[in-house]
Amino acid sequence: MSIWAKLRVGFGVAFLLFIGYSGITGGLQQISQSATLGQRVQTATQLVFGVLAVAAVATLGARHRWTRSVLVLWGSVLSISAGFATVVWGGQGGLPAAAATVATILIAWLTRWALQPALTISPV
Helix, strand or coil: CCHHHHHHHHHHHHHHHHHHHHHHHHHHHHHHHCCCHHHHHHHHHHHHHHHHHHHHHHHHHCCCCCHHHHHHHHHHHHHHHHHHHHHHCCCCCHHHHHHHHHHHHHHHHHHHHHHHHHCCCCCC
16 A cells, blocks of 8 residues: 555544544533434434444454445434534524535545545455
8 A cells, every 4th residue: 555545544544533533422412402302313313423433443444344334324324414413403404404414425425535445355
């Protein structure tokens, strides 16, 4: 793997760890502030994307065959959570929620692209 590929993977892993940490800690802090059903659901999705980000790093480190699936699931939950947060916490409508969802899909895709050099599957 070239130095640029290693750098790319390093940034991808660092981003996943940051998102994992912020998702879990932010979700735990939001639990007591969640007044509506929508806010509770969004808080749950935030906790889930935080855990999935950590799981993605763990499966990547183990070179597990589930890494791609975990990354896709992480990106999906992250994008849904971002769009949902815009509505239930920000009080915005459908267009800002769609913009947040699309922007987050792009971020998830860029993260997946950054990790591509490390996505070789072990035989076990």
